[in-house]
Amino acid sequence: MMLTRALVALVSSLIFVAVPAQATPPQASTPPMGFNNWNAFGCDVNAALIKETADLFVSSGLKNAGYRYVNIDDCWSLRERGADGRLVPDPAKFPDGIKGVADYVHGKGLKLGIYGDAGTKTCAGYPGSLGREELDAQTWADWGVDYLKYDNCNNQSDGSQEDYVRRYTAMRQAIDRTGRAIVYSICEWGTSQPWTWAKGVGQLWRTTGDISDDWPSVRSIIRQNAPLAAYAGPGHWNDPDMLEVGNGGMTATEYRTHMSMWAMMAAPLIIGTDLRAASAETLAILSDRDVIAIDQDRLGVQGRVVSDQNGLMVLDKPLADGDRAIALYNSTDALATVSVATRATGLRGAGSYRLTDVWTGGATQVRSTISAGVPAHGTVVYRVRPLRDPATVPPAVAVGGELGTVVSGGGGELATAVTNRGVGTIRDLAVAARVPEGWTATPTTGHRRARLATDATLETTWTIAVPAGTPAGSYPIDVSAAYRWGPQGRSATTAGQIVAVVVTAPEDGRRHLSTIAPVTSVNGTGPVETDQSNGGPLENDGSLITIGGKVHTRGLGTTTGSELRYYLGGRCSRLITDVGVDDEAAGGPATFTVYADDTATTSGPITSGTTLTADLTGAAWLRLVVASTAAGVHADWATPVLTCGGVPDDSPVLPESRTLFSFESGTEDFTIANPGDGGAVAQSPLFHTDGANGLKVSTPVAGNWFGKALAAPLDLTGATALKFDLKAGDVGTVGEIAVQVGDASSWCQGGLWGWTNAGSSRTVTERFDQLGCPAGVTLDPSRIRGVWVFLNTGGEVHIDDIRAE
Incomplete structure (x- = not known):
């Protein structure tokens, strides 16, 4: 602007x-x-x-x-x-x-x-x-x-x-x-x-x-x-x-x-x-x-962005002594080799460059490309300057690798790449992969090389075998490259760590799909959002999913060009989901397709909402795909429920939620905690996520607590969090939750003060372990004596479905 x-x-x-x-x-x-x-x-x-x-x-x-x-x-x-x-x-x-x-x-x-x-x-x-x-x-x-x-x-x-x-x-x-x-x-x-x-x-x-x-x-x-x-x-x-x-x-x-x-x-x-x-x-x-x-x-x-592609970013920052700080940043969830040509930075021309790793202090040299195998969510920062005699400094050797999804009791294929970026050939290169106990890693192509010249790469593939019964989770695989360098044949080793993701089939039950992590997630614009629409390129920038005026508190916010993959292992029977283009950015049409292995259930091109029911019986993999001739269409998978293990269709959907206040019968005696600060409440059909009504709250500029002190204790044993749904009016609002506990009705609150922008909606969540109580007071979920939400900024705010989960 x-x-x-x-x-x-x-x-x-x-x-x-x-x-x-x-x-x-x-x-x-x-x-x-x-x-x-x-x-x-x-x-x-x-x-x-x-x-x-x-x-x-x-x-x-x-x-x-x-x-x-x-x-x-x-x-x-x-x-x-x-x-x-x-x-x-x-x-x-x-x-x-x-x-x-x-x-x-x-x-x-x-x-x-x-x-x-x-x-x-x-x-x-x-x-x-x-x-x-x-x-x-x-x-x-x-x-x-x-x-x-x-x-x-x-x-x-x-x-x-x-x-x-x-x-x-x-x-x-x-x-x-x-x-x-x-x-x-x-x-x-x-x-x-x-x-x-x-x-x-x-x-x-x-x-x-x-x-x-x-x-x-x-x-x-x-x-x-x-x-x-x-x-x-x-x-x-x-x-x-x-x-x-x-x-x-x-x-x-x-x-x-x-x-x-x-x-x-x-x-x-x-x-x-x-x-x-x-x-x-x-x-x-x-x-x-x-x-x-x-x-x-x-x-x-401030360091400038030299390159930014596929979650890999390079920053270049000039320093007062003539050095340059170069950061190789990997925002992805896997080990990645991040590289930049020295000519793309502000470094002056030279035959070689000295790199000093600012975290380890280790020094290496490169000829014309700065490169490193950077772990998932990691950053390598070098302090770089021209180097006159590269023979005195070890060469920079980048170790990278890629491993697809590994199924418990099965295996996968690991691909490693070792690249010599230094001046001079390295010799007697040997690559090794160390896997968790009980696993095996067997090279299927050459993992040794007598000589590896500058900017040359040794690529190796490995078969990874994982024992049956291995729990789902992340497991490290250490890849190392041992070699000799320089006229005197000095020994050196460079290592990198790949994270192997082991997947298992979902447990028995009916679950909101948004509570299950996909194995892979690709989206056209920004990340796939959980339980909200895809507002744009950043995380957590959407609102509650809304299709044709109906608001959903569970689901997946995507855009066209998206694909999500889930491992089912043949244990699941059905997926039922509403689909459609989100009201926040009308456009489309978009086509929603559910793949059970290769069997497709599709909506065809739609702009309004519809319901898809897909038979998943015997399928190993579930894929959700959104396609369109238009780019960037905000496409929602709303309230998707996955059934696994043969449970009845009327089984409760997990995680179970208990509504405390839904305002179907009126204001349900909601009031204000501090009468002198102002505010008012009224039943309203303009925003609702449970039933046909919610609560319209007229907030004072400085805010107030809106809620209810209970005549008898409320037992929320087993619940781990409180939630409520909120839609801000013409100005944004803070949303916060507090409870009163015990015979003295002591106030416990988290102090998180989450903000919702004007016109946006969201679910406000406060875990019980985030609620702080006065000294000497313990939060006993079985003795809740009051439930309150804080709202402010002097406009109308709508809320609904205050619940324990």
Whole structure:
């Protein structure tokens, strides 16, 4: 989106007033490094946590590694301002106030950050700073604050970019008038494309929605932030959100990719884990000096995308000493060889190049192609420079491989490829494959080569045999290449790891197909989405599946050109599913075909919905295929149910769900938890996922809890999560769940505050293990005394089917 002339004039005038000429280097001349409590603690923040984290910065070496800011997020204040209009730190959490914490942190040679919001209230419902910018900025300055994260909830915005510029520049001006140097972090989730206007307003700006501690979130954020290199530089950084390293939702490989790609993208490095419980591996990732050096390089250039194809991406980042950082990133689910020609990067011409792996410190040399076998979800980062004498450095040898699906009790074919990218021939090459105990790997083509020249490849095929009874899951196969190099015949070994996926047939029962992972998944646009439509190229960007006005909470959102494969092993009998083009993007027609091995059941070209019933008796494989003459048609498999093991057709569909409130008889006595904050409820047929009615909720701008306190305890023993379906109105809304438990009806909530965009719909989910209770209170699912949902932003929101699952 291009800036209009009027907006350019507005930005220019505001920046001219707000930001006087700065001396070199600018504030935040390199991306800020620090800590923020939100990812690990949510609202559970207090002075002790912040002080202990500051202590750990010093004792663990993080301070010496470059981390400086210890930042407090939401929920630090009282719910109301003081009599003088000022924000008041919660005295129970911060008995010495924020000033006392700031003094302590400063005494460690560190800096303190605080959280505010460019709305009437923060995301968690505490006082916001809209219209109070001057007072709040001066308050923070008086306390000694050094960093402000400024959020975007309850913003009263008309949605225009002009309004975003106005609100965030108002705080910029207020900060400048205090005379205190405060790093200003604009946190509006990339909504108004701040990279196009925020240089000179903030030192950093969020480019995406909130990160979560899982691989799809990190992968999606990389895809959004990586193309924005042109907008970053000293004093103005793209911010893809805080680090999740150490929070437990990803593998070590994925966490290293997280850290690597943030460094390559010159992103702020803000730790989001509990450092008091951090493992040695977590601290090693967070404090790796070679990776941090790339992020903090004084040249201040975000790495540019050199290539991006089929889930493999190469980034190139120039460094101040003349080196280049080259990242080979593999977002796919299998080992892949990622390569880039040196001439495609910014490297100057040379006969050979030295590669230093920033994670291992190992050095190799290449002639003209930088290449590596990169594990699934992994990233290899090299620091590269021209090399005069390649004979002194081992050659770079890439080990790659590919293995199809392996059936328990059967086998598969492994293909390996070993490529010499170094200057000079390698000799006595021998390739080996080490498989799990009880498996066998037998080469069916040559796995040895006397000599392998530069850029030559040895390809080998192997027969893999898997014992019967091997459980479904992922199993490592280590592939190694041993060889000799150089005039003296020095020995070397290069290794890579392939993940073998063993599949087994589904268990007996009737199941929502969206709860079963496909063996392979190919889609025309972006990923196949689970229990939502395919909104576009990113993960989790759709709404609830809707065909002909009917809303489905289960299903698979695809586009034309998609194919999903499931292994059935001859154990399943039927698939029944609604199919059609999603209402969110009318188009088509599309043809839906269910293949039971080679037997097809097809819808023919359709645009509205229909139901397909496919006989799967005896089939080993199930395929779902969508085709059309039109590209990018949003095509849904809605409420697909798979029957296996000969169970009766009236058996319950798993996982079982128990509806608590469906609003068929009215509002079901739903009310508001805080009457003074406003809000109202009414039965409505405009949005429903269970029955013919839902609940229309008129929300106050700052939000309220809507729900019901129960006269008798509700027993939800066996349930693991609570869910409800939501459709936002003309403005987006936060969706959150809380329960009351025990005789005292204590409140337990997760603090996740999931956001739904205007006009979009989704299922909001909160696992019981995500709900935090007050000290001394245990969440007993058999004694639920109240169920509540939080909604906000001052518009109408529709909800339905509050349920336990």
